Amino acid sequence: MLNCATATRVFVAVAPVDLRAGFNQLFALTRSVLQQDPLSGHWFVFSNRQRNRVKLLFWDGSGLWVCAKRLEKGRFSWPRAEESCAQLRSEELLALLTGLEVKAKTGWYRR
Numbered sequence: 001m002l003n004c005a006t007a008t009r010v011f012v013a014v015a016p017v018d019l020r021a022g023f024n025q026l027f028a029l030t031r032s033v034l035q036q037d038p039l040s041g042h043w044f045v046f047s048n049r050q051r052n053r054v055k056l057l058f059w060d061g062s063g064l065w066v067c068a069k070r071l072e073k074g075r076f077s078w079p080r081a082e083e084s085c086a087q088l089r090s091e092e093l094l095a096l097l098t099g100l101e102v103k104a105k106t107g108w109y110r111r
Helices: 023-032 090-097
Strands: 010-013 043-047 053-059 064-070 085-088
Touching: 010 090, 023 043, 023 053, 023 064, 085 090
Parallel strands: 010 043
Antiparallel strands: 010 085, 043 053, 053 064
């Protein structure tokens, strides 16, 4: 089970990517597409075109982690954004990875 601290930011690539990518290509995509530092300790999430596979890249202080999940049925509910990158809270990421739909509610007030 992944455990994401509340201070950890989660960046999601809105556009699909080729998930045959390994550490180096995901590292480069984090810099070019998400425009973030892969060694920051934040989490970076990528999906394929069918939205049935996800890869997560993060730095733990001593090395890079790449975690993958493949759905046997269905698709991940993917966030939409005007830019190439969306940002989620850690609980939204865990909901997305467990198969729940993650959408912003209109008229919802957050303190």
